[in-house]
Amino acid sequence: MEYFQKRFAMAEKQASLRIIAIASAHHRLNYIHPFPDGNGRVSRLMSHAMALKAGIGGNGLWSISRGLARGLKDRGEYKRMMDHADSPRKGDRDGRGNLSESALKDFVEWFLTVALDQVRFSTAMFDLGRLDARYRALIKDVVDDKRAPDLVAAVLRHGRLPRGEANFVLKTSERTARNTLSDLVERGFLKSDTPKAPVRIAFPLDFRERLFPNLFTDAEVNVPEPPSPSFK
Secondary structure (H helix, E strand, C coil): CCCHHHHHHHHHHHHHHHHHHHHHHHHHHHHHHCCCCCCCHHHHHHHHHHHHHHHHCCCCCHHHHHHHCCCCCCCCCCHHHHHHCCCCCCCCCCCCCCCCCCHHHHHHHHHHHHHHHHHHHHHCCCCHHHHHHHHHHHHHHCCCCCCHHHHHHHHHEEEEEEEEHHHHHCCCHHHHHHHHHHHHHHHHHHECCCCCCCCEEEECCCHHHCCCCCCCCCCCCCCCCCCCCCCC
8 A cells, every 4th residue: 555655656646647546546546455345445436536636536526436437338247347347467578567457547538427427417407508697597586686687697607706896797885796796695596614715606405407407307308319439
């Protein structure tokens, strides 16, 4: 485990290596099998944490665990690919350790393709491209403040907004902007870690169907076909 930590700590130096390391570390931790039980759960949690640190985490919008459970073609793919990555080295040109480097590359490509598939699935399910319009329409219907939709849209677009910049977004006085912002926070459409911290978007459960149609129902959703890994 000390060697495992040392080797994968080196991947922190480059953004691309941090992403590749998520997949390779996932297999290698399972291969080491440091715990009597729960190694799979730990490796999935580790992959989730590494994705967040690499800047590609889903923050609740997509899950690698769902992808590993489902696979690209069937639910048995994950076990088959993990077994494949356990393959012994095939000659002097197949890595320097006991395990096959080419097999690990296959697993890494499969793993990252699964991650991409989950991002595509979540994008289709959440219909993020039209979320701005749906959120604006919702705020217009339930909040008696014509400035509120613009403020929500600005926060949605930028991810977060310092409270002191609300008046610049709305082009109003600080007091008017503060009232609009406070009302949206009180209603649960915006939230922040502290009363003075920047605000970020929130999704009240009472309006989940307005914001994400069909996400919680059995209605048919047009989801893109999973991408195919290039290896054979």
